[in-house]
Amino acid sequence: MKTFLFRSTFGIFFGAFLAILLTYSVIFLDDQTTLNSNLFVKNSLGAIFCGWLFSVSPLYFEIQSLKLYQQTALHFFTVMILYFILAYGIGWIPGGFMNILLFIVIALVSYTIIWTGFYLHFKNEAKKMNEDLQHIR
Structure with a gap:
């Protein structure tokens, strides 16, 4: 539960930060003098939700009782369905x-x-750790 709350908080703040950066880029790069407040709120809340979704959904991969293909399928369908709806x-x-x-x-x-x-990154990390364990003996 602590991990979920930490990742939720991190994701929400990251999404909000990203929303502000995107807004600044529209203001400065597109030379906008005014913004549509309804559009800003809608897009900001969308970015915040995306930040939360993409930071919390990898928790599927930490459920040891699931096989990798089950973790991947759950993660894929959760992310794709919720992101598409949003x-x-x-x-x-x-x-x-x-x-x-x-x-x-x-x-x-x-x-x-x-x-x-x-997958390749973590497979390589596991290989390095196994090699290090072989040198301990």
Whole structure:
């Protein structure tokens, strides 16, 4: 529970920080003098929720009673379904079949690349630790 609360707090603050950075970039790079307050609140809350979602959902990988494919499936479906609902509802994904299909393709490719990167990283770390253990004997 302590880990969940820590990650939730971290994710919420990271999402809020990211929302502010994106707002600043719109103001300074697009030379905006005014902002739509409803749009700012909607996008900020979306970024905060995303920060929370993406910081808490990896906790599936810490449940030792689940196999890796179960952890991955739970994580994938949780992240993809909740993010899609959020992004489509806010307007980050425009309506239309082709836009939804494009989101699905980009999400699958991105998830696969990121998951593979983490898998190879932790596999390499385990290999290094096993080699270090062999030298202890």
